[in-house]
Amino acid sequence: MRLVANKTNIAMGLIILLSGLTSYAQESHIGNLVGNAKHGKALYQRYCIFCHGPEGDGNGQSAPYLDPKPRDFTKATFKCRSTPSGSLPLDSDLYDTITRGVHASGMPSWRPLLRQERADLVAYIKTFSPRFHEEKPDPPIQIPPEPSTSPESVKRGGQIFQSMNCALCHGKEGRGNGPSAATLTDTRGYPIRPFDLTSGTSSKCGNSDEGFFRDLSTGLDGTPMPSFASALKPDQIWDLVHYIATLPAAAKLADSR
Amino acid sequence: MGTGSIKRASAWLLLIVAFVSSRPAFAIPAFARKYGLPCSACHATWPLLNNFGQTFKDNGYQLGNGRDAPIYQQPDYWPITFRVLPQWHRESNDRAAVDKIAGNASAGQVETSVATSGFDTSSIDILTGGTLANNISFLVQPFINNGSSSISQAWLRLDNLARSRWLNLKLGKFELDEPISQERTLLSSNTGGTYYNYFFTPPGDSNFAGLGANQLGVEVSGHSENDYTRYSVALLGSFPTQTYNAYANVTQSFELPKLGLQRFGAYGYLGEAPTYFQTSGGAPIPGAGLGNRSFYRAGAYGIWYAGKFDFDTFFLHGQDNVFLGNSIPANQPSALPLGAVGPAWNGGFIEAHYTYNPRFVVIGKYELIRMSRQANPGIRNNLGNLDTWAVGYRWYPIMNTRAGLAWVQEYSRIINAGAAPLSGRDDIGSSLLMGFDFDF
Numbered sequence: 241m242r243l244v245a246n247k248t249n250i251a252m253g254l255i256i257l258l259s260g261l262t263s264y265a266q267e268s269h270i271g272n273l274v275g276n277a278k279h280g281k282a283l284y285q286r287y288c289i290f291c292h293g294p295e296g297d298g299n300g301q302s303a304p305y306l307d308p309k310p311r312d313f314t315k316a317t318f319k320c321r322s323t324p325s326g327s328l329p330l331d332s333d334l335y336d337t338i339t340r341g342v343h344a345s346g347m348p349s350w351r352p353l354l355r356q357e358r359a360d361l362v363a364y365i366k367t368f369s370p371r372f373h374e375e376k377p378d379p380p381i382q383i384p385p386e387p388s389t390s391p392e393s394v395k396r397g398g399q400i401f402q403s404m405n406c407a408l409c410h411g412k413e414g415r416g417n418g419p420s421a422a423t424l425t426d427t428r429g430y431p432i433r434p435f436d437l438t439s440g441t442s443s444k445c446g447n448s449d450e451g452f453f454r455d456l457s458t459g460l461d462g463t464p465m466p467s468f469a470s471a472l473k474p475d476q477i478w479d480l481v482h483y484i485a486t487l488p489a490a491a492k493l494a495d496s497r
Numbered sequence: 498m499g500t501g502s503i504k505r506a507s508a509w510l511l512l513i514v515a516f517v518s519s520r521p522a523f524a525i526p527a528f529a530r531k532y533g534l535p536c537s538a539c540h541a542t543w544p545l546l547n548n549f550g551q552t553f554k555d556n557g558y559q560l561g562n563g564r565d566a567p568i569y570q571q572p573d574y575w576p577i578t579f580r581v582l583p584q585w586h587r588e589s590n591d592r593a594a595v596d597k598i599a600g601n602a603s604a605g606q607v608e609t610s611v612a613t614s615g616f617d618t619s620s621i622d623i624l625t626g627g628t629l630a631n632n633i634s635f636l637v638q639p640f641i642n643n644g645s646s647s648i649s650q651a652w653l654r655l656d657n658l659a660r661s662r663w664l665n666l667k668l669g670k671f672e673l674d675e676p677i678s679q680e681r682t683l684l685s686s687n688t689g690g691t692y693y694n695y696f697f698t699p700p701g702d703s704n705f706a707g708l709g710a711n712q713l714g715v716e717v718s719g720h721s722e723n724d725y726t727r728y729s730v731a732l733l734g735s736f737p738t739q740t741y742n743a744y745a746n747v748t749q750s751f752e753l754p755k756l757g758l759q760r761f762g763a764y765g766y767l768g769e770a771p772t773y774f775q776t777s778g779g780a781p782i783p784g785a786g787l788g789n790r791s792f793y794r795a796g797a798y799g800i801w802y803a804g805k806f807d808f809d810t811f812f813l814h815g816q817d818n819v820f821l822g823n824s825i826p827a828n829q830p831s832a833l834p835l836g837a838v839g840p841a842w843n844g845g846f847i848e849a850h851y852t853y854n855p856r857f858v859v860i861g862k863y864e865l866i867r868m869s870r871q872a873n874p875g876i877r878n879n880l881g882n883l884d885t886w887a888v889g890y891r892w893y894p895i896m897n898t899r900a901g902l903a904w905v906q907e908y909s910r911i912i913n914a915g916a917a918p919l920s921g922r923d924d925i926g927s928s929l930l931m932g933f934d935f936d937f
Contacts, residue, residue: 282854285537286535286537286538286854286855287534287535287537287538287549289535290533290534290535290538291533291534302533302534305533306533341560341561341562342562343562343563344562344563344564345562345563345564346532346533346562346564347562348532348534348560348561348562349560349561349562350549351552351722351723352547352548352549352551352552352723352724353548353549354752354757354758355752356752356754356755439563
């Protein structure tokens with residue numbers, strides 16, 4: 241009887257130990273919010289499963305009809321991050337994406353959900369990939385203060401737009417219709433369109449100039465959009481941001497002629 | 498415990514598990530088809546909206562993700578939904594006036610209990626709505642009831658005017674921005690499916706100012722990004738009445754840790770109604786009302802969440818002008834009874850939901866109305882007082898991308914104080930309903 245009791249104790253101890261080891265991935269930490277994966281699961285089933293699928297692999301029932309395709313959480317590859325290309329995102333990155341939505345995709349803003357609910361969803365989304373157990377996200381990129389825009393800055397940005405071959409995908413006027421646009425695919429092999437920089441509504445991952453700076457610096461993992469963090473200096477990235485900011489008005493002017 | 502008992506218990510367990518299975522609920526066909534979202538994204542339980550659904554509605558049926566314009570709809574998408582509730586129901590009235598001898602009206606009447614039952618269908622609602630273009634939304638909702646048809650709602654809305662979500666303009670026939678939506682009630686029975694406070698008219702009163710009725714007019718509304726702050730102001734007046742009423746509703750929400758979203762607000766409905774009409778050959782000329790007199794309804798409400806429970810609480814104070822309250826033309830003041838005053842009353846309800854998951858919800862409601870001042874001394878103090886309660890549940894066994902289906906069971910009871918037609922005792926009625934509420 242004592243032997244049985246000891247085995248039971250050992251088993252219980254192992255269970256507690258294992259649950260302790262996995263607890264990091266079962267939680268999310270956004271500011272003073274602590275997300276709970278168990279609560280997040282119920283929310284995921286209510287709000288997310290139809291697109292992202294029960295296994296989080298982006299194969300929900302609506303997925304065949306969506307363009308671009310829903311994110312595959314099992315790969316832990318996320319477009320909108322503050323961390324360098326290839327790194328896991330911060331919990332706050334996932335939280336921000338859920339809150340903001342992803343423009344020009346099927347992903348709406350879930351801001352109407354409670355902050356705690358969004359944090360719970362982050363915790364649950366992290367359970368789909370072992371990477372969140374095994375790795376830690378790199379430190380976020382630094383965004384230096386934005387210099388004021390000027391005709392010179394815009395001109396330099398235009399030159400960078402050309403030299404970095406941005407027009408190949410985004411087109412000369414930034415309409416997302418460059419010569420390579422039709423051939424682009426994401427890492428899952430699905431066709432993907434370059435962002436229409438003339439839409440003037442927002443960038444893929446945020447509405448501000450800082451959002452554009454971040455996207456250019458981190459790249460959009462899982463898509464052909466690379467990081468320019470090593471190819472360009474921060475001042476040059478700001479020049480590019482200032483140039484991109486002029487594209488909606490330029491396109492409007494061109495359309496009116 | 499014998500083998501048979503274990504089998505029976507297992508069968509029950511399986512049934513219960515199937516009943517409250519936490520699989521996600523999918524549906525609301527009209528918009529789910531367009532956006533690929535489950536019905537549970539917008540509905541706490543269909544048709545009750547959650548905050549995400551309320552935000553979607555307040556945004557003009559737009560998600561704001563750059564995919565709202567009709568150009569992004571799949572070619573086979575057709576934004577039409579119909580909803581109907583085939584059912585069996587039983588209605589009873591404990592104190593109906595019945596001829597002592599059937600077929601002989603002169604033999605006098607007695608009060609007795611009358612119950613009727615049978616299979617039936619609800620009216621058929623047909624909804625088509627969505628966006629005509631970015632920031633132009635619409636809804637058309639015809640319904641068919643007992644062979645006749647009508648338009649329940651038909652409106653067009655200009656959204657985000659001046660690029661601000663605080664300025665939206667709706668024109669047409671629409672549901673008022675009610676504190677708790679009559680259109681989206683989870684209760685369906687004859688007795689339980691109505692918020693009586695929305696439609697109440699005091700004894701002897703000629704004024705029908707239904708907060709719950711869809712009305713013609715123009716509405717200006719706005720909301721914050723997360724919909725925690727909302728407002729709406731409507732100018733109402735259906736052709737050819739030539740009277741205009743105003744309705745306003747303001748809502749504020751806040752988060753309580755571990756409990757959820759808490760919403761509270763205040764509303765008011767202020768207007769006037771004619772007390773008599775110009776006539777032609779003695780018959781009133783429609784729209785040619787005269788002697789307008791005022792009325793108002795005002796109150797406050799809250800929607801309180803506590804985990805899987807939520808409580809809708811509603812309070813109303815109403816008052817009508819003395820001429821409306823006594824159904825006397827304003828040009829005949831001498832016809833007013835001695836001591837006549839404008840009737841006043843208070844009312845309210847509390848409705849509780851236990852949402853186990855989007856597929857299963859238990860509902861309970863208690864509602865009351867109390868006259869605080871009768872229109873004249875000849876009316877008994879308690880006449881018009883009303884108590885009603887309802888309990889029920891809705892189970893959504895099948896929901897997919899094209900349809901929603903709920904099994905509904907409900908019992909409700911109403912007590913109209915002093916309204917028994919012969920004895921003046923309390924008049925008591927009840928409804929029992931079960932059926933399938935489905936939309937496609």
